[in-house]
Amino acid sequence: MNRHLISAGDLTKDDALLILDTAEELARVSERSIKKLPTLRGRTVVNLFFEDSTRTRISFEAAAKRLSADVINFSAKGSSVSKGESLKDTALTLEAMGADAVVIRHGASGAPHRLANWVRGSVVNAGDGTHEHPTQALLDAFSMRRRLGSLEGRKVTIVGDVLHSRVARSNVLLLDTLGADVTLVAPPTLLPVSVGSWPCEVSYDLDAVLPKSDVVMMLRVQKERMNAAYFPSEREYSRRYGLDRDRFAKMPEDAIVMHPGPMNRGMEIAAEVADSARSTIVEQVANGVTIRMAVLYLLLGGESA
Amino acid sequence: MIIKNVRILGGEPVDIRVADGEIAEIGQGLEGPETVDGGGAIALPGLVDLHTHLREPGREDAETVQTGTQSAARGGYTAVHAMANTSPVADTAGVVEQVWRLGREFAHCDVHPVGAVTVGLEGKQLAELGAMADSAARVRVFSDDGKCVDDAVLMRRALEYVKAFDGVIAQHAQEPRLTSGAQMNEGVISGRLGLTGWPAVAEEAIIARDCLLAAHVGSRLHICHVSTAGSVEIIRWAKSKGWNVTCEVTPHHLLLTDDLVEESPVGAYNPIYKVNPPLRTRADVEALRAALADGTIDIVATDHAPHPVEDKETEWSAAAMGMVGLETALSVVQEAMVETGLLDWAGVAERMSVVPARIGRLGGQGQPLEVGAPANITLYDPSARTEVDPSAFASKSRNTPYEGMTLPGRVVATFLRGRATVLEGKLV
Numbered sequence: 019m020n021r022h023l024i025s026a027g028d029l030t031k032d033d034a035l036l037i038l039d040t041a042e043e044l045a046r047v048s049e050r051s052i053k054k055l056p057t058l059r060g061r062t063v064v065n066l067f068f069e070d071s072t073r074t075r076i077s078f079e080a081a082a083k084r085l086s087a088d089v090i091n092f093s094a095k096g097s098s099v100s101k102g103e104s105l106k107d108t109a110l111t112l113e114a115m116g117a118d119a120v121v122i123r124h125g126a127s128g129a130p131h132r133l134a135n136w137v138r139g140s141v142v143n144a145g146d147g148t149h150e151h152p153t154q155a156l157l158d159a160f161s162m163r164r165r166l167g168s169l170e171g172r173k174v175t176i177v178g179d180v181l182h183s184r185v186a187r188s189n190v191l192l193l194d195t196l197g198a199d200v201t202l203v204a205p206p207t208l209l210p211v212s213v214g215s216w217p218c219e220v221s222y223d224l225d226a227v228l229p230k231s232d233v234v235m236m237l238r239v240q241k242e243r244m245n246a247a248y249f250p251s252e253r254e255y256s257r258r259y260g261l262d263r264d265r266f267a268k269m270p271e272d273a274i275v276m277h278p279g280p281m282n283r284g285m286e287i288a289a290e291v292a293d294s295a296r297s298t299i300v301e302q303v304a305n306g307v308t309i310r311m312a313v314l315y316l317l318l319g320g321e322s323a
Numbered sequence: 324m325i326i327k328n329v330r331i332l333g334g335e336p337v338d339i340r341v342a343d344g345e346i347a348e349i350g351q352g353l354e355g356p357e358t359v360d361g362g363g364a365i366a367l368p369g370l371v372d373l374h375t376h377l378r379e380p381g382r383e384d385a386e387t388v389q390t391g392t393q394s395a396a397r398g399g400y401t402a403v404h405a406m407a408n409t410s411p412v413a414d415t416a417g418v419v420e421q422v423w424r425l426g427r428e429f430a431h432c433d434v435h436p437v438g439a440v441t442v443g444l445e446g447k448q449l450a451e452l453g454a455m456a457d458s459a460a461r462v463r464v465f466s467d468d469g470k471c472v473d474d475a476v477l478m479r480r481a482l483e484y485v486k487a488f489d490g491v492i493a494q495h496a497q498e499p500r501l502t503s504g505a506q507m508n509e510g511v512i513s514g515r516l517g518l519t520g521w522p523a524v525a526e527e528a529i530i531a532r533d534c535l536l537a538a539h540v541g542s543r544l545h546i547c548h549v550s551t552a553g554s555v556e557i558i559r560w561a562k563s564k565g566w567n568v569t570c571e572v573t574p575h576h577l578l579l580t581d582d583l584v585e586e587s588p589v590g591a592y593n594p595i596y597k598v599n600p601p602l603r604t605r606a607d608v609e610a611l612r613a614a615l616a617d618g619t620i621d622i623v624a625t626d627h628a629p630h631p632v633e634d635k636e637t638e639w640s641a642a643a644m645g646m647v648g649l650e651t652a653l654s655v656v657q658e659a660m661v662e663t664g665l666l667d668w669a670g671v672a673e674r675m676s677v678v679p680a681r682i683g684r685l686g687g688q689g690q691p692l693e694v695g696a697p698a699n700i701t702l703y704d705p706s707a708r709t710e711v712d713p714s715a716f717a718s719k720s721r722n723t724p725y726e727g728m729t730l731p732g733r734v735v736a737t738f739l740r741g742r743a744t745v746l747e748g749k750l751v
Contacts, residue, residue: 128592210514
């Protein structure tokens with residue numbers, strides 16, 4: 019495996035399966051009453067969050083702590099960053115503090131790539147702009163595998179704002195690596211013009227795709243997209259691309275529903291669909307901790323502490 | 324002074340006698356008290372850049388008139404046009420005269436200020452174009468470069484107005500609404516990298532509109548830094564109609580492509596490749612080269628855009644746009660156009676000296692190397708191979724995309740009206 023986890027595309031099939039299998043092992047630890055492993059004792063993991071994301075930050079923090087790593091949370095708000103410190107200077111500071119891994123969430127696509135030039139430790143991308151969110155894709159794959167078994171040949175449909183979605187980019191790359199067949203469904207305005215070069219199918223017709231789907235993953239739609247004329251109204255979006263009860267009924271009986279959260283209930287997903295037994299939305303959160311444990315373990319555990 | 328053993332436009336070796344700033348004699352075996360050995364270098368008319376950012380006044384941390392013109396001389400230039408997007412903006416006779424005077428004072432090359440088209444580059448009200456034209460700086464090229472004159476009425480008026488003093492509007496063609504927040508060429512790479520796209524149509528739509536406007540009012544139009552195959556097609560069509568349209572291409576758009584943003588020796592998302600207009604695709608590069616060869620694109624202009632290190636050592640979206648280019652332009656043109664057989668040295672002289680001087684209405688520049696012409700001469704050794712080392716630049720800034728690349732050719736000497744500004748590759 020690479021020293022960093024920045025793009026889901028950096029993972030070979032063997033890498034990805036190793037992470038998923040390791041997570042499976044670690045999941046058993048989470049079921050014990052004492053959840054802590056000594057593996058990363060004495061190692062330092064920095065959570066460097068330039069965007070507010072309590073969910074992702076807590077997930078990484080819990081993962082690092084369960085592996086006994088020391089965790090430093092560095093949020094941009096109220097820190098030297100908000101006083102204009104550059105990413106490079108922040109990186110050099112973390113480097114001087116001896117960070118073994120830096121988990122970075124940043125609003126600019128590519129910020130983790132830049133960070134990797136300036137620190138010696140491993141860089142883990144916890145979401146960069148509209149680029150990627152590889153641990154989200156890993157936890158999604160993990161959640162699918164636990165429900166459905168192997169992903170080889172499975173039909174995964176991803177619905178929503180693909181253009182601005184780091185979750186979609188990472189999922190397309192990882193699911194392709196794992197042998198699944200991905201179909202993206204969105205209004206044409208919310209797909210990149212170059213989507214034809216991606217390793218997936220594209221459809222504008224959700225109703226046609228649903229009956230053939232093993233997994234339907236709904237993406238969050240940001241309300242501000244409406245003002246930029248990506249679609250005429252929330253109601254029209256919801257009518258054409260929302261997963262409501264009627265559409266849910268068109269899915270095969272064993273197909274599952276996923277959402278990376280946070281959800282707009284009633285917009286891209288109906289409440290009763292989100293809360294159904296075939297929704298993995300709550301499991302995804304629990305699986306997030308497990309998969310991040312596996313990532314930190316594999317990136318840092320290989321070296322002697 | 325005798326410049327011995329040079330090959331004019333790559334021809335047979337001759338000697339050139341220079342007296343009183345002019346070429347006095349061209350022949351074999353000329354003798355005199357003071358000689359410079361050309362060593363068989365190619366002699367070109369001194370290069371003329373229609374598009375240089377000297378940054379003074381306002382951003383003297385990035386470049387000054389002094390360091391920018393030193394950089395120009397090192398690149399073989401004897402004249403540069405200094406773009407108007409300084410602080411304050413060069414939108415009055417006072418500012419253009421200040422820049423012009425600084426150029427005269429340091430005298431590494433001639434400095435011809437470009438005047439802003441609109442007050443403060445804000446695209447709302449015409450700047451006092453006539454006052455700048457009548458000033459000591461004798462401005463003939465007007466541009467809001469960095470910003471597009473996107474208001475069609477304002478563009479029409481500007482095109483019409485400058486006819487009175489034979490001026491030209493140099494348009495930075497970028498439809499602003501289509502490029503809001505744009506970070507790189509919109510295509511396969513931007514889609515993968517999650518960077519907001521700068522679509523080719525945003526350039527092409529403005530070029531098409533402005534060609535039609537220029538034709539309608541019978542004015543001269545120049546298009547800055549053409550970057551797409553589609554732009555080339557539109558300009559080819561406009562020229563076929565006999566309309567008075569010229570355009571430029573930068574050296575970097577002749578050599579580099581957008582995939583460098585994803586994969587390069589300096590890592591992904593390295594803002595050293597961030598420039599406006601953005602690097603495009605291989606197909607665009609091929610179209611631009613062909614168009615420069617067949618004359619659809621008239622000239623090469625550097626868009627030399629110095630930035631301090633801290634404005635590039637950032638995440639991509641926070642970084643400044645632009646690349647320095649004066650000291651590598653001729654080498655890049657050799658690599659892209661001469662080594663590929665698309666241009667000979669006469670063609671290079673035409674596109675980097677003669678025609679840019681004509682577009683800028685510079686009488687004393689871009690003249691053929693003949694007896695009686697001003698002795699603006701660039702000596703160039705095309706057989707040299709040099710690894711680009713930004714720390715050796717005369718420019719104050721180091722933001723070159725060619726660091727570590729080996730490029731052909733080397734400027735040996737530059738003469739400005741008979742006086743050497745560069746000898747043996749070093750500033751005099």
